[in-house]
Amino acid sequence: MISTLRHIVQRVSQANTVEQSMAELVRLTRAAMQTDCCSLYLVEEHSLLLFATEGLSQDAVGHSRLDWGEGVVGLVAQREEPLNLADAPKHKAFKLLPEVQEEAYRAFLAVPVIHRRQALGVLVVQQRLARQFSEEEESFLITLASQLAPQLRERALSRPQDPKLIHYPALVAAEGIAIAPALLARPKMDLVQPERRAESPEREWQRLEQALLATSEELAELGGRISEEVESELALLFDCFLELLADADLRLALRNCVEQGWMAETAVSKVVLEYVGQFESMSDDYLRERAADIRDLGQRLLDQLARPSLAPYRLDHPVILVAKEITATMLAEIPRQKLAGIVSIKGGINSHAAILARAMGVPALVAVEGIKPAQMADKTLLIDGLEGRLWLEPASEVVRAFEALERGLERRSARFRRQLAEVCHSRNGEAVSLLLNAGLDADESVLGKAGVTGVGLYRTEALFMAYNQFPTEQQQERAYRRVLERASGKPVTIRTLDVGGDKPLPYLPIREDNPFLGWRGVRLSLDHPDLFLTQVRALIRANEGLGNLRIMVPMVSRLDEIQSCRRLLEQAVQELGEELGRPVTAPALGIMVEVPAALLQLARWWPLLDFVSVGSNDLTQYLLAVDRNNAQVGASFDSFHPAVVAALAQIASHSADQDLSLCGELAGETLGALLLLTLGYRQLSMNSGSLGAIHFLVQHLDLAELPALRESVLAAADGEEVRRSLVEFLEGQGLGELVPANA
Numbered sequence: 001m002i003s004t005l006r007h008i009v010q011r012v013s014q015a016n017t018v019e020q021s022m023a024e025l026v027r028l029t030r031a032a033m034q035t036d037c038c039s040l041y042l043v044e045e046h047s048l049l050l051f052a053t054e055g056l057s058q059d060a061v062g063h064s065r066l067d068w069g070e071g072v073v074g075l076v077a078q079r080e081e082p083l084n085l086a087d088a089p090k091h092k093a094f095k096l097l098p099e100v101q102e103e104a105y106r107a108f109l110a111v112p113v114i115h116r117r118q119a120l121g122v123l124v125v126q127q128r129l130a131r132q133f134s135e136e137e138e139s140f141l142i143t144l145a146s147q148l149a150p151q152l153r154e155r156a157l158s159r160p161q162d163p164k165l166i167h168y169p170a171l172v173a174a175e176g177i178a179i180a181p182a183l184l185a186r187p188k189m190d191l192v193q194p195e196r197r198a199e200s201p202e203r204e205w206q207r208l209e210q211a212l213l214a215t216s217e218e219l220a221e222l223g224g225r226i227s228e229e230v231e232s233e234l235a236l237l238f239d240c241f242l243e244l245l246a247d248a249d250l251r252l253a254l255r256n257c258v259e260q261g262w263m264a265e266t267a268v269s270k271v272v273l274e275y276v277g278q279f280e281s282m283s284d285d286y287l288r289e290r291a292a293d294i295r296d297l298g299q300r301l302l303d304q305l306a307r308p309s310l311a312p313y314r315l316d317h318p319v320i321l322v323a324k325e326i327t328a329t330m331l332a333e334i335p336r337q338k339l340a341g342i343v344s345i346k347g348g349i350n351s352h353a354a355i356l357a358r359a360m361g362v363p364a365l366v367a368v369e370g371i372k373p374a375q376m377a378d379k380t381l382l383i384d385g386l387e388g389r390l391w392l393e394p395a396s397e398v399v400r401a402f403e404a405l406e407r408g409l410e411r412r413s414a415r416f417r418r419q420l421a422e423v424c425h426s427r428n429g430e431a432v433s434l435l436l437n438a439g440l441d442a443d444e445s446v447l448g449k450a451g452v453t454g455v456g457l458y459r460t461e462a463l464f465m466a467y468n469q470f471p472t473e474q475q476q477e478r479a480y481r482r483v484l485e486r487a488s489g490k491p492v493t494i495r496t497l498d499v500g501g502d503k504p505l506p507y508l509p510i511r512e513d514n515p516f517l518g519w520r521g522v523r524l525s526l527d528h529p530d531l532f533l534t535q536v537r538a539l540i541r542a543n544e545g546l547g548n549l550r551i552m553v554p555m556v557s558r559l560d561e562i563q564s565c566r567r568l569l570e571q572a573v574q575e576l577g578e579e580l581g582r583p584v585t586a587p588a589l590g591i592m593v594e595v596p597a598a599l600l601q602l603a604r605w606w607p608l609l610d611f612v613s614v615g616s617n618d619l620t621q622y623l624l625a626v627d628r629n630n631a632q633v634g635a636s637f638d639s640f641h642p643a644v645v646a647a648l649a650q651i652a653s654h655s656a657d658q659d660l661s662l663c664g665e666l667a668g669e670t671l672g673a674l675l676l677l678t679l680g681y682r683q684l685s686m687n688s689g690s691l692g693a694i695h696f697l698v699q700h701l702d703l704a705e706l707p708a709l710r711e712s713v714l715a716a717a718d719g720e721e722v723r724r725s726l727v728e729f730l731e732g733q734g735l736g737e738l739v740p741a742n743a
């Protein structure tokens with residue numbers, strides 16, 4: 001059974017067009033089930049179109065339609081469950097469509113094809129003989145439909161449609177709208193090179209050294225340009241590339257390869273593919289995506305070997321850069337003012353290219369479904385980086401609509417940005433502190449604005465991930481000092497290392513069955529006091545003469561963790577004081593409340609803490625037992641769930657007159673920020689892109705008017721009801737423009 005299934009799924013995936021693949025599907029399924037007829041209906045505009053058949057009239061294919069819920073096939077789509085009938089014409093919903101010629105068939109078995117809760121079609125088998133299909137047959141068809149669903153979705157998307165409607169779904173890596181011609185990134189050399197022998201290893205090594213040098217020079221230049229264009233630590237990324245190129249192990253592996261008689265190209269291919277394989281086999285998304293960086297380096301080396309004098313791009317107008325997989329260095333090759341947008345067929349939203357795009361403010365789509373780069377050559381593209389859609393040759397009315405939307409968005413975000421110049425007060429004069437979440441990809445320029453009171457969360461793990469080994473005390477000190485200095489005297493809360501979970505370090509492999517419940521955050525730090533002390537010492541040194549540092553510890557679930565952190569902090573302060581020969585100030589120490597245990601113990605812990613920040617991302621994950629990174633259960637990850645709302649309310653009520661903030665994604669959403677203000681939070685930390693809108697929200701609210709809203713959100717039965725109360729409140733205040741499009 002399994003081999004038959006696998007055979008069908010494989011054959012379907014190999015066909016060239018969606019029509020061919022579905023014709024193959026019904027042919028093979030009919031044969032496998034030894035039945036008289038097999039047909040596939042696809043959902044189209046809320047009806048079901050006969051798309052492929054073996055056994056019904058071929059003339060009806062592409063024409064015959066059933067309405068949603070009409071006939072037994074329509075019923076299967078509507079109810080989203082299989083229907084197994086010994087004699088279908090006797091069923092009350094049966095509807096005979098004369099053009100399909102199914103009069104002869106009696107037995108009927110149909111299963112819905114569903115992908116991520118969306119009905120895509122119905123797969124039907126029929127037989128002349130009146131009989132019930134067996135449980136095994138039913139289970140075979142259900143399994144087949146579930147395995148075909150993702151393919152069917154992809155293929156249905158690639159079908160030619162009304163040109164006005166042609167768009168392709170994608171993930172938004174950086175928000176915004178862009179309309180410009182596509183520029184296909186220069187084809188990269190294939191990393192898989194033929195195995196070729198060389199006469200002289202010495203000459204091959206010379207060629208390789210030359211290529212390594214030229215690639216380093218090229219990357220240093222790109223890195224220099226990026227650090228001028230982007231205010232972030234991303235230039236570090238280019239330093240890391242340079243470090244990797246200079247890495248003694250890599251060079252030794254290449255040298256060994258040429259000494260074994262391989263050509264320079266073969267050596268690069270062998271060595272780099274091995275590195276790529278190591279990264280691709282890692283279970284963590286972030287690290288798997290690092291494989292793309294290494295592949296990119298290898299391809300650049302091959303490029304240098306094959307065509308050393310390739311000229312840079314010459315562009316006289318802005319373009320949307322398109323590639324199968326865009327890398328950070330590809331992106332850096334286009335000057336910022338000529339880069340309107342980015343489209344990458346593969347890749348995730350954590351790739352360095354995606355992080356870079358966000359930092360540069362360039363709209364970017366990744367994981368685009370149903371289209372290949374070659375189809376975009378010389379075409380106008382429209383990136384809808386709000387909904388996650390790519391339009392190909394959009395009709396003029398679509399362009400006009402998006403241009404108007406873009407102008408509106410620009411005006412709105414410029415208006416919101418201008419707001420930040422003012423101190424943030426509510427309409428009734430209460431001060432609300434808006435803080436920045438920072439890390440590798442933050443726009444720290446907003447720290448100069450009066451409306452931003454400091455950094456509420458600086459995630460240090462990105463810094464650790466950028467290096468190939470633990471950064472030294474000096475390297476860390478430099479990075480921390482830069483952030484503390486840029487904050488111009490405002491407080492900066494730097495979080496100690498929060499690796500583990502979904503963020504292991506390449507040089508500290510952790511194998512666990514349940515990483516989110518494992519060796520994460522403070523647990524790892526306290527098991528390695530050497531690492532923790534190095535980080536704390538670097539932080540204290542960076543704070544010398546500035547005094548705006550606060551240290552925050554993640555994932556705390558036990559009292560002794562706070563006590564140990566306090567003890568190690570005091571030890572570091574004392575040691576540094578002795579080393580420097582002058583007293584050193586101890587920074588404030590706080591924790592994140594993101595584990596349910598911490599919220600239940602908070603009232604007891606407050607006397608030991610200088611401040612607390614709620615991590616609503618993890619708190620939601622742990623309260624609801626929903627993996628925050630698993631798309632399959634994404635719908636259940638809801639920070640508006642009444643249990644989360646009750647937890648947030650409890651934390652606030654246990655923290656009267658204490659230094660309490662919240663730094664999860666919730667703080668940067670308009671409905672989330674309104675909820676938090678309603679529950680009593682007055683310090684919200686968020687990504688730079690959200691600050692303007694939340695500032696606008698606060699300034700237009702009278703916080704004294706919130707108690708009624710508080711009652712209704714605390715009484716709500718589900719997340720939907722919480723959101724509805726918040727939306728209604730905003731609309732009632734004339735703040736409808738702040739209601740998100742998908743609310």
Ligand code: PEP
Nearest residue numbers: 594615616617618663664
């Ligand atoms: C959180 O958990 O809400 C948080 C801010 O931390 P992170 O997203 O880095 O886990």
Ligand code: MG
Nearest residue numbers: 594615617618
């Ligand atoms: Mg967290």
